[in-house]
Amino acid sequence: MSVDSTNPGSSGVPTSVMLQTLPQIDEEDPKNTKPPKDRLLEFLDILEGHVEQLRKNASQLEEDKDAVLVALDSVINADLLYNLEDNDRDDVNRYVERIINRSLTVEVKVLTQRDRMQEDALYQVNHLIDGLVVVMKTDAETAQAKCISYMNACSSSVVHGVTDKNFESALLGCSLDDQKKVKRRLQGLLNYFEKIKVVPYNN
Structure with missing residues (x-):
């Protein structure tokens, strides 16, 4: 053999x-x-x-699908769309809806194996991020500062601001796959802050 x-x-x-x-x-x-x-x-x-x-x-396909959906969302919220006549705007919206529905027919899922400690760590991380999202609705500037401190915990070098040590401790208990997903989620939130033009946080 x-x-x-x-x-x-x-x-x-x-x-x-x-x-x-x-x-x-x-x-x-x-x-x-x-x-x-x-x-x-x-x-x-x-x-x-x-x-x-x-x-x-498969993970790359997941990211590609998310990127397409984000791009479609940018079309829906573009000022250019609202400058169109009603009929033209309806045509574009129908086109966008068709692409969204088509993209949702693609299902890619990569399961992450976790032990009990990693499950608990991921729960803590998600709980902290969910709290950030709640704050974002009433105080976007504070939420942005917190998001940056979380993002710094995901990076080997801190560009600006501080690092949230509680978040960092929880993140280090997560699996490597989950750490990467958390970083992508935080990057998406930071991109949202830029989109709504929140005043940059300075330490």
Whole structure:
């Protein structure tokens, strides 16, 4: 038995190409003198690499879908749209609605495995961010400052402002996948603050 140790693929390689290069087991190869367990483990290492690439590709698709929906939202709220005649505006809105409905037919979900401590940490992080969103409705400037302090906790270097230590402590207890998702969520909130032109917070 031997394993064709084809490289599982580098970042950006289409999944269809990866599937065509999946390794095969040849149990009749007389040249392979490795013990059976070593051959099987080598084979499984290669498959694990393919699985991680699939997860990476699926996560990118999730981000791409979110980006499309954000772009469509910007069209709906664009001043240019409201400068159109009623009939033209209705045509554009129908077009946007059609694209939104079409995009919602694409469902991509990458599950994150968590232990109990990671579940608790993620709950704390989401609770803090949800509180920020509530504050945003009545005091956008304070919410922006808090959002920046949360974002600083996600970064290796602080650009400006302070770092919220409670948020940082909770975030460090989360899985790496959740940390990346939290950072993207906070970046989306910061983009919203820029959109509504909140006065920048200065420490």
